[in-house]
Amino acid sequence: MSALLITDIDTLVGTHPKNISVLKGGAMNTLPVINNAWILCEGGLITGFGSMDNLPADLPTSLTSISAKGGYVFPSWCDSHTHIVFAASREEEFVMKIKGKGYEEIAAAGGGILNSARKLQHESEDHLFESASIRLNDMIKQGTGAVEIKSGYGLTFDSELKMLRVIRRLKDAFKIPVKASFLAAHTFPEDYKKDRNGYIRLIIEQMLPGIANEGLADYMDVFCEKGFFSAEETDKLLEAGVKYGLPPKIHANQLSISGGVQVGVKHNAISVDHLEATDEDVINCLSTSNTIATLLPSCSLYLGIPFANARGLINANVPVALASDFNPGSTPSGNMNFVVSLGCIKLKMLPEEAINAATLNGAAAMQLSDVAGSIAIGKKANLFITRPMSSIAYLPYSFGQSQIEKIILNGEVN
Numbered sequence: 001m002s003a004l005l006i007t008d009i010d011t012l013v014g015t016h017p018k019n020i021s022v023l024k025g026g027a028m029n030t031l032p033v034i035n036n037a038w039i040l041c042e043g044g045l046i047t048g049f050g051s052m053d054n055l056p057a058d059l060p061t062s063l064t065s066i067s068a069k070g071g072y073v074f075p076s077w078c079d080s081h082t083h084i085v086f087a088a089s090r091e092e093e094f095v096m097k098i099k100g101k102g103y104e105e106i107a108a109a110g111g112g113i114l115n116s117a118r119k120l121q122h123e124s125e126d127h128l129f130e131s132a133s134i135r136l137n138d139m140i141k142q143g144t145g146a147v148e149i150k151s152g153y154g155l156t157f158d159s160e161l162k163m164l165r166v167i168r169r170l171k172d173a174f175k176i177p178v179k180a181s182f183l184a185a186h187t188f189p190e191d192y193k194k195d196r197n198g199y200i201r202l203i204i205e206q207m208l209p210g211i212a213n214e215g216l217a218d219y220m221d222v223f224c225e226k227g228f229f230s231a232e233e234t235d236k237l238l239e240a241g242v243k244y245g246l247p248p249k250i251h252a253n254q255l256s257i258s259g260g261v262q263v264g265v266k267h268n269a270i271s272v273d274h275l276e277a278t279d280e281d282v283i284n285c286l287s288t289s290n291t292i293a294t295l296l297p298s299c300s301l302y303l304g305i306p307f308a309n310a311r312g313l314i315n316a317n318v319p320v321a322l323a324s325d326f327n328p329g330s331t332p333s334g335n336m337n338f339v340v341s342l343g344c345i346k347l348k349m350l351p352e353e354a355i356n357a358a359t360l361n362g363a364a365a366m367q368l369s370d371v372a373g374s375i376a377i378g379k380k381a382n383l384f385i386t387r388p389m390s391s392i393a394y395l396p397y398s399f400g401q402s403q404i405e406k407i408i409l410n411g412e413v414n
């Protein structure tokens, strides 16, 4: 693999000191840059960067050199919350929503997650891998360079493991870091609607040991929400997950104050995600923890539900991450450029805050801060080069349009 040198970078963005793994509160507004810069990648890693005035003379002999032609270079987006393994789209529900039906109503009528679970049961592992690969390639073209993917459309022992095996294949096949979350507790399958404890036992006594045995998951996820899993049920599930070495990353407070944040924090969740419903207790609870608040503004936009209180969280010194939530029901989009724009437009995050939330804090929400999320020596050389832009703020400002010209993965132009 030859080394890659990128020169003539108008602005190299996100040159945080390597020891900073997550940004909280006021620190989220600090986005260090180098103007008129170069960056060197060797062996798939960032091995040097600096100002063009100090371009080293002793460069590797086998070197590919490209000019950024006055564009900006960013660390790739770190999308820490997705559900991209699914069997089929759900545009029939999209039309129901246009006609006025709500997310909970559609779910109660057998749509929603159960609809996706029905569609996934008979889908082959190969087919799921192929369709998820197409989605992941699209996301990479839009600047994503690290991703978390959830199970949760299986809801049976075989189908949950099938989903997790697909995620493992994605881990092996793609050049970007991929993390897997086990989300059998996404909803109660039809057969267990009247036997909730039975399903929880199935997860704890059969699925978790099976998954641990094959090393298929990195995290335990639960949809803690009215009509789905209660705080008490979530507590039990997270405790079991921790016993099998799976730290929690959970869905909390999407539709109501569910108690999920408090339960997540109790079990040292890496992140609690959604938080469209938030009150003072939730913010206070997070502000005294190390748990990241992962906000998913594309979901709010698509479902027409409230946007999370990013300002309240940042003001309370909580680390905030932004992610896509790409899934067939509530967010059929994995475009992180758009997520960053929504972070600014609807969550009132400053461009620097939104970019940090979608890079370094996204990496932290996948425990990947040592390899991704900023421009630092030794991190993976997953980057994107933009067109020339007038400022950093132009990126989220030009919403719905891509400024990305080139994708670099593992130090190679893609």
Ligand SMILES: N=CN[C@@H](CCC(=O)O)C(=O)O
Pocket: 083, 112, 113, 116, 223, 251, 254, 299, 325, 327, 328, 329, 330, 331
């Ligand atoms: N809320 C739970 N899970 C997904 C939606 C799943 C679906 O509707 O298929 C989410 O994060 O939005």
Ligand SMILES: [Zn+2]
Pocket: 081, 082, 083, 251, 325, 327
């Ligand atoms: Zn989700």
